[in-house]
Amino acid sequence: MSKLPLQVGDTCSYTKTISESDVYLFAGITGDFSQMHTNEEFMKTTPYKTRIVHGVLTFALGSTASTLIQVQAKADIPSVSYGYDRLRFVKPVFFGDTVTAKYTVVEVDEGSMKTFAKVEIFNQKNELCTVAQHILKFIPA
Template identity: 75%
Template sequence: MKELKVPFEIGDSCTFTKTISESDVYMFAGITGDFSQMHTNEAFMNTTKYKTRIVHGVLTFALGSTASTLIQTQAKAEMPSVSYGYDRLRFVKPVYFGDTVTATYTIIEIDNENLKSVGKVEVVNQKGEVVVVANHILKFFPLDEE
């Protein structure tokens, strides 16, 4: 029987880049029901320290999930996996409409015994400023053998 192991090496990495538009924010608000004035009311936000609307932190964070899918594709993972959760998630800086953000997913830990990996998720804006960080756990599981 073939020994099962996580299909990554420490340091494996991939990125996903996207410019976040106003329509992205409003579609996300519609899906989640989060129409906070922080994201939808420009006049109100002009009175705050931000001076303009900001993107939902969770929307920005979700781009790390795309990167986690891409790294599995890049590794040509034969075993399926599921997200086992995120640790140490922080929204470090605001993201504004029109910002271009890049999510980088880097493997920092491998647990072959339990078929898990931990990836460091770091999202930066077009200025290179870190806006979101988290650690992501992937749990792999073997396909049933007949």
């Protein structure tokens, strides 16, 4: 059996400023035009006081980090996402926020050819906004 290309403690990150166009393109792709994301006047009446970014859009940046860590490790074994567990949107992300998705391998299971990673997404104030556990499944050639 091949040794997996990731080890406990391996980490990488991906940073992006979320623009209004990112949110509207995401809304168009998903069909989620909730007024939480698209109606500034309505949002002024809420505790948020302004539109918020889709949680799933923010979370999706963790997927980018999962790809980047494999590039960083020069992984030569194909892999697929096996899914995410314990996803939580703990703090809102606002238009114009710069978020960083941090991906950290916390467990390697050679027998099942899976790695488990902590996905954390922080805003520019280093406040935790989104968390999840990612499972990566490696596929032997």
